[in-house]
Amino acid sequence: MKSLAILGASGHGKVLADIALLNGYECIQFFDDRYPELKKIGCWAVLGNTSNLLSCCADYSSVIIGIGHNSTRLRKQIELEKVGAHLATLVHPTAVISTFSTIQPGSAVMAGAVVNAFATVGKAAIVNTAATVDHDCQLGDAIHISPGAHLAGSVNVGDCTWIGIGACVIQCLTLGANVVVGAGSTVINSVCNDTTVVGSPAKPISHTL
Numbered sequence: 001m002k003s004l005a006i007l008g009a010s011g012h013g014k015v016l017a018d019i020a021l022l023n024g025y026e027c028i029q030f031f032d033d034r035y036p037e038l039k040k041i042g043c044w045a046v047l048g049n050t051s052n053l054l055s056c057c058a059d060y061s062s063v064i065i066g067i068g069h070n071s072t073r074l075r076k077q078i079e080l081e082k083v084g085a086h087l088a089t090l091v092h093p094t095a096v097i098s099t100f101s102t103i104q105p106g107s108a109v110m111a112g113a114v115v116n117a118f119a120t121v122g123k124a125a126i127v128n129t130a131a132t133v134d135h136d137c138q139l140g141d142a143i144h145i146s147p148g149a150h151l152a153g154s155v156n157v158g159d160c161t162w163i164g165i166g167a168c169v170i171q172c173l174t175l176g177a178n179v180v181v182g183a184g185s186t187v188i189n190s191v192c193n194d195t196t197v198v199g200s201p202a203k204p205i206s207h208t209l
């Protein structure tokens with residue numbers, strides 16, 4: 001029986017559980033650092049915290065992190081990798097993934113998303129509902145392309161960068177690490193590390209998350 005442990009009993013975790021069922025996982029159990037206060041999410045049991053999962057991850061076919069915050073998700077994945085956990089890659093059956101693309105373990109691609117030819121997606125990444133990642137894009141680890149966001153061809157995205165819901169990035173730009181692109185923004189220039197940009201065209205604002 002295929003079993004999956006999800007660390008992070010969040011809205012994102014519930015979406016992962018839903019996709020996991022469609023990927024043939026029959027047993028899905030959650031872990032969350034709010035345990036034992038939190039013992040249930042939706043119809044799924046929460047069985048312990050991160051430490052508990054680190055000591056029992058070999059009991060599961062795969063694990064995945066259901067935490068939306070990018071750097072936290074990456075940190076938790078690295079902890080699990082160190083103890084030998086097998087990280088799942090979850091792809092919704094309605095997503096369109098080019099056979100010429102690569103997606104690293106611990107990543108999730110939600111319903112209606114597209115990852116086009118020769119795109120690469122790092123580990124612990126989220127390509128969310130109906131987002132598109134076009135040809136030759138190179139996405140780092142723990143990135144999040146939010147619902148309905150679009151990356152044109154040959155865009156580079158650094159680790160832990162978050163593209164907000166409905167944002168667009170034109171072709172051949174480089175967005176550094178820990179960049180935030182605000183919801184609905186249009187990015188027409190490359191963006192340095194640790195910068196938040198908003199608006200159309202997108203401009204930096206003075207703080208980072």
Ligand SMILES: CC(=O)SCCNC(=O)CCNC(=O)[C@H](O)C(C)(C)COP(=O)(O)OP(=O)(O)OC[C@H]1O[C@@H](n2cnc3c(N)ncnc32)[C@H](O)[C@@H]1OP(=O)(O)O
Nearest residue numbers: 128146147163164165180181182183184185196198199205
């Ligand atoms: C399945 C899911 O739910 S996935 C989650 C999807 N969610 C998202 O994509 C949310 C993306 N987040 C945003 O767009 C946020 O507004 C952020 C991260 C860009 C900024 O958030 P904060 O740091 O809290 O900034 P804050 O709200 O204080 O705004 C700072 C300034 O930027 C402006 N601003 C913030 N976001 C945007 C935006 N998306 N477009 C244009 N202007 C914006 C604000 O109006 C404000 O301007 P002012 O200083 O002139 O008043």
